[in-house]
Amino acid sequence: MSGRILALVGRQGEPPPATPKAAEKLIGALLQYLRQERGMVQSEVVRAVPEVGSGPTLSRYENAVVKLKAEHVFALLRFYRAPEDCVREAEMLLQWPHERTWWSSFEDVANSTLMSLYALESTSKVVQVYQENNVPGMLQTAGYARALMADFARAQYDPETRRKYLAAIERRLEMRLRRQHLLDQPNAPMFRAVIAESVLDKELGGVPVMREQLRHLFTIAENKPNVHLRILPGSAMRQGSPLHPAITLCKPHEGTAGRAVYLEDKNVGGQLLTDSSQIETFMASMDDWWRHALSKAETMDRLQYYIDRLTDDTPQ
Structure with missing residues (x-):
């Protein structure tokens, strides 16, 4: 930008x-x-x-x-x-x-790097994501996001830190859900996401929460034309893995101006890269792993497989 x-x-x-x-x-x-x-x-x-x-x-x-x-x-x-x-x-x-820069009202739960990411996303033509830790934030249900935040908060050793994170969950959840509005705008960016299959095999928040999340992914993949979702099967990662477990690439223009890569550290912020050589490296890696991912039809089938495993009449 x-x-x-x-x-x-x-x-x-x-x-x-x-x-x-x-x-x-x-x-x-x-x-x-x-x-x-x-x-x-x-x-x-x-x-x-x-x-x-x-x-x-x-x-x-x-x-x-x-x-x-x-x-x-x-x-x-x-x-x-x-x-x-x-x-x-x-x-x-x-x-x-x-214009209303909505993220500026969340300074109590978002640092400057995260707000810079939201600013980039708001002007991007293309946003590409790779995730092997959890479902990308843009595609999370409220129940899944809340469970993810609570899991991280309860893992804190220091009681005061744990209390602080637990107290901020609803505020952070509000911010995360507000961020998702971007994909519903008339000028929404093209959103391409590759999710590692291992993410689907977790039961974060319990069976009902995870089933709702998987069904949400299926609905988005099937019905939202600006969202292109692909699953990276476990077999594709036997001889290597992407450069980072959680990557977001923003491309505001057709050329090189304004591009950036955000590397997310699990629930504790992240790093924004704007150096052109680093961006080219991550772009090439993400494009390569997109080619290793399942097709749209195969992705839908794989999502349905994991949904079926969590149906109410299936023994757990």
């Missing part, structure tokens, strides 16, 4: 902005970079772009201490002859103050 601008202003490798204010600060840094790159002082720019108003106003824009007016930003970008991909990224960033 902002990879090109981050690179220009010397912040390559940083995660994209996760809040409207951070987005405005990045635009301000871009305006300052483009002016300095052309060896101009603020008064010279104001004479050439009079709609900005004054030198102090331009200074406030560059430091993002006032609300940015889109028409002024674009006038400056045209004057500086900013690269087209920068202009597109700036347009996306400017939309944030006018």
Whole structure:
């Protein structure tokens, strides 16, 4: 979403902005970079772009201490002859103050890296996921997600830490379910998920919870056109495994700008990668394992097999 601008202003490798204010600060840094790159002082720019108003106003824009007016930003970008991909990224960033960034209201349970991931997902054309720990968060039922969080909380040795995690379950669950709304939007990204077969063989939360989760996956795979779900059979992993047990790849554009990889550590946050060489490595690996996964028809059959194992009339 902002990879090109981050690179220009010397912040390559940083995660994209996760809040409207951070987005405005990045635009301000871009305006300052483009002016300095052309060896101009603020008064010279104001004479050439009079709609900005004054030198102090331009200074406030560059430091993002006032609300940015889109028409002024674009006038400056045209004057500086900013690269087209920068202009597109700036347009996306400017939309944030006018849209509800839902994740900003969950700062009590989400760190900045996680909010950056949600920001990336919200502007992505394609989101690819690999999971061998559990069902991807985007596809979890409420019962399954709650059981997953409770299982992690109860595993904490320290009583105070355990109490803290247990107390936050409903709030974290609210955030996780809100995140899933993205896949129902008119401009929803294409969501491609590869799930290791071992995930289906667990009974997390008990038989009813797991059966509901498997049926939910079956329904999504069958009926949601923008979601492409594949199961990676255990036999495919006998001679190797993906580079990480939980990977999310976001591709906001057709080109390379704004791509990122999120590596999830089980229930304890994760790491966001924006280095192009690392991203290419993970992309190649995920594409390779997609080819090892079952076809859609085979995936549906495999899901049905595990659902049948958990039917009420089957002895456990």
